[in-house]
Amino acid sequence: MAESKMLEVAVKAADSKRAEDIVALDLEGISFIADEYLIMQAPTERQVLAIADEIVDQMEKAGFALTRQEGRREGQWVLLDYGDLIVHIFKNDVRHFYNLEKLWGDAPEIDISDWVEEDSF
Numbered sequence: 001m002a003e004s005k006m007l008e009v010a011v012k013a014a015d016s017k018r019a020e021d022i023v024a025l026d027l028e029g030i031s032f033i034a035d036e037y038l039i040m041q042a043p044t045e046r047q048v049l050a051i052a053d054e055i056v057d058q059m060e061k062a063g064f065a066l067t068r069q070e071g072r073r074e075g076q077w078v079l080l081d082y083g084d085l086i087v088h089i090f091k092n093d094v095r096h097f098y099n100l101e102k103l104w105g106d107a108p109e110i111d112i113s114d115w116v117e118e119d120s121f
Contacts, residue, residue, distance in 0.1 A: 004035075004036065004084065004085065005062070006036075006059070006062075006064050006082060006084065006085045007024055007036050007038060007085055007110065007112070008115055009058050009059055009062045009064065010038050010055050010058070010059060010080075010082075010085060010087055011024065011038065011112045011115040011116060012058070012115050012116075013051075013054045013055040013057070013058035013059070014038070014040050014051050014054070014055055014087075014089070015115065015116040015117060016054060017047070017050050017051045017054045018042070018047070018051075019040035019041070019042060019051050019089070020040065020041050020042060020043070020092070021040060021041050021095075022038070022039070022040045022112060022116055023038075023039045023040070023101060023109060024036060024037070024038050024039075024109065024110035024112050025037040025038075025039070025101070025104050025107040025108070025109060025110065026107055026108045026109070026110050027104065027107050030104070030106055030107050031104070031107075033086065034081075034083070034084055034085060034086040035084040035085070036084060036085045036086070036110065037085075037086050037087075037088065037100065037104065037107070038085060038086070038087045038088065039088045039090070039095070039100055039101065040087075040088070040089055040090070041089070041090045041091065041092045041095040042089065042090075042091065042092070043091070043092055044091070045074070045075030045076065045091060046075070048075045048076070048077075048078055048089050048090070048091055049072065049075050049078065051078075051089050052069075052072065052078040052080060052087075052089050055080060055087055055089075056069075056080065059080075059082065064082055065082070066080060066081070066082060067081045067082060067083055068081040069081065075091065076090070076091045076094045077089070077090050077091070077094050077095075077098070088100060
């Protein structure tokens with residue numbers, strides 16, 4: 001699967017706000033929920049929310065409509081639903097607890113290295 005422009009915009013926005021351990025999974029043919037998952041983490045609730053805000057802003061500028069969002073009040077796990085792309089922004093310990101990468105272990109990882117600084121993933 002070719003990486004989507006939607007994924008590229010979200011990755012670059014997350015990276016610009018210093019999201020950590022950014023992983024993109026190709027769920028096409030594996031899940032009916034979305035074609036791609038973007039998963040990342042940050043050490044504090046404040047940074048989780050800053051990353052979410054930047055992704056929402058940049059996606060809107062690129063013409064991608066946010067369908068639904070959850071978790072903004074708590075800042076532990078923010079979910080941004082863009083239809084084909086679902087973005088998960090976790091506080092570090094919450095990400096390790098839910099371990100979505102293991103849950104979707106059959107999903108191939110998408111190479112996002114061209115869109116992030118080397119120390120981001």
